[in-house]
Amino acid sequence: MNILMEVVKDITPTEEEVKDLKKMSEKIIDQLYNRFKENNLIPPVVDILQVGSTDRNTNLKDDYDIDIFVRFDKNTEKELIGKYTLSIGAKVIEDLGGNWWVEYAEHPYLSGKIGKYDIDIVPCYKIEWGEKIISAVDRTPLHNEFVKKTLEKIDKIKNNKNYNNINNINNNYNDDENYQLSIYDEVRLLKKFLKGTGLYGSDLKTKGFSGYLCELLIIYSGGSFLNLLKDSENWKSSKKIILKEIYELYDLNNYKFKDFEDPLIVYDPVDLNRNVAAALSKNNYCKFIHYSYLFNRTPSKSFFYNYVDIIKNKLNDRFKGYTLTLCIKRPSDLVDDIIYPQMEKLQRGINKLLVENDFQYITWDIDATENLCYLSWEFLVWKLPNVNIKVGPPIFNKKNVDKFISKNDRYFIEDCRLYAYTERKYTYVDDLFRDLIDGKLKGKVPYPKNINPENGFILKNNVPYYNKD
């Protein structure tokens, strides 16, 4: 049994899991349908359908997400589609013994829990292929339709041809003779590979690959995880992917595809003006290329499981500089997608100030728990003598020369320019952070609304370093 087969067996939902998920989602849809009918809401409700990976058979084992979309006629008022769905959805979840709450994206939707199942009931408009969306989630049912249809089509071709992609592509593997990998297995392998390497998730914290992006990439690769990795190890900056299915969907004679500045561009078959990989950061894109290369060179199960931890531990096992962490109270009601961009903005501002003050850092990171946000740094230089060099104008620029020498007594000439010795504002990096916490750096550093350094404190972890003296 080869590596991939071992992983597939580990990550495929059991038959029972699949059956139970189906049963539960049908039950919800049935009850929603009945209640909308009772209330004379069909129309405006056009249909009710399950979407997402559990519907497409691309979910990993132990994933109990059920996403139900209630599609309304395009002429219904936006306020009403939320109101109807929330009130009726809530009753259905209650009837099934669960509890519910309201979540907010562009418009409100219903979330709930029934036993082990995580339920989302989302209202949207029914739009046709190529039509403009009205609400942000209107594309989702079309994504679902496209992925289901296309995976099924490719999977049939794979099976009709009795095509065993793994044996054909990489002879390092001895496939289990009795089992042929389905295209659904291939999607799951990619998702698991990305989880193991820390690249799965399109949220603003992870900045990695969404489930939908994984499905499109497996479609792009002709239904083969290994083919994808053989391809991606050669990707360069600004890789563009236009699925051939897109040309079957639309008449694209002389069509000029939109330009994106993202590292990876995967045109959305449902909306050609949208890049499905927009959330992927440049660094994660590079990691994916590099990990593809490493996996192709030396396949190993660890890529699917604890690769990101192995790397973290290895990088941590070394001499360290001076480490300092700024901890800030996290507002209880805010999700990662709100918190992380604000932490990043704050850290970028502090980094700029650190550079201006000659404090050299070699690593910087952000993290958050339920109660606290952590912004951390590791410094090469954290204490400095109380002398600084201020850069002045070229000696030829007399107006600025006058201004500079009137303010700076101890100046000298170097490279046709004036420089002056001045006193340093911060000789110790801790003092800079203390001023930050005291609110004294407003205007020099952004103080984000929800991640305010004034609610912060400093954590020091001065690991002693090797020093001959």
Place this chain on the structure above:
Amino acid sequence: MNILMEVVKDITPTEEEVKDLKKMSEKIIDQLYNRFKENNLIPPVVDILQVGSTDRNTNLKDDYDIDIFVRFDKNTEKELIGKYTLSIGAKVIEDLGGNWWVEYAEHPYLSGKIGKYDIDIVPCYKIEWGEKIISAVDRTPLHNEFVKKTLEKIDKIKNNKNYNNINNINNNYNDDENYQLSIYDEVRLLKKFLKGTGLYGSDLKTKGFSGYLCELLIIYSGGSFLNLLKDSENWKSSKKIILKEIYELYDLNNYKFKDFEDPLIVYDPVDLNRNVAAALSKNNYCKFIHYSYLFNRTPSKSFFYNYVDIIKNKLNDRFKGYTLTLCIKRPSDLVDDIIYPQMEKLQRGINKLLVENDFQYITWDIDATENLCYLSWEFLVWKLPNVNIKVGPPIFNKKNVDKFISKNDRYFIEDCRLYAYTERKYTYVDDLFRDLIDGKLKGKVPYPKNINPENGFILKNNVPYYNKD
């Protein structure tokens, strides 16, 4: 009495000084002439003449240099002109009660001391205007001829016109009614200004202005020190000066002047392929421009006396970084012009290594006494934690990626490139200097023949710096 008048009175040789200098040089020339004649050496000796500032009346008070040039016919062998001049010159100096020694430039010449007088007796070939030189010093008598003739001519024009440059140019000065500055005073003022600001001397240590360059600049300014400074405060990079007298000396229709990369280019009237300001460093050029500007704005006597010391003291009166001096034994028989370029080469090599090892210096300097050479640095960063970051290849370059990751276990990806944590070679700058002294850095740093770090030791002067902790 204004500033310039005060300075002029202070720096003009007394009548007695001038008379005595003339007497001594005539005595030497007479005796040389007699002895060459006795030995049937006229010809090949064509003439014997005094050159230099004491001959041109541009020397400062208390300058007792007498330069005598013995000019030979162009057909005389190079070896012989030295031999004749050294033997006959030595006898003449002995006859006059002095002592002598041989100095070496491109060819040997005689140096001696008679009482307070410093004598040089130099053999050269007599060449005509526009002729190619045979030995390096053949230009000197022509320099002398050009300067004497031109200064005299301009001085006459100044006096005939009853032209008082100081009152006309700058009304801040009230000239002494009874005294009219001669062009010789103006040359002396420039020399004294450059001495006071540390810019006088074209040796490889000073890299400033030669006496000949001062004379040409006063000629360029029409015979006025103040006019020169009004002009020079506006000089930019690569200032070109072609004296109008050059056009009178040569037929220069469509002549293309040679290009020089120096900061200031003053074409030598005696040899248009030579830049008289070649020795001037860019930094000293910039200082001259800036000091001209400052003097024009606020004239002060200190520019002529202790300006360079005032600045040094002011710059020294400040908080300091970590200072370290490498002291190396100075070979007893070598002049500054040999020693300084070697010290500079060594310091440049060490600077490169300091940067590679992340030690940040803010000042560096060289100096030498009779017995020791000093290379000194002032550091902002002199101790570092034992972690370093090694820059690797872009992730796309697989061949180099393989090489890099086979050697560096703790690597990570940033900006599409590999980086690795490594251990630092030097965590303390003193260790680097100790390795240098132990001869362990050969191949990484030049070990100059005469300034060998292996003959060195470290001087530390760790001035404590302001630190809140």
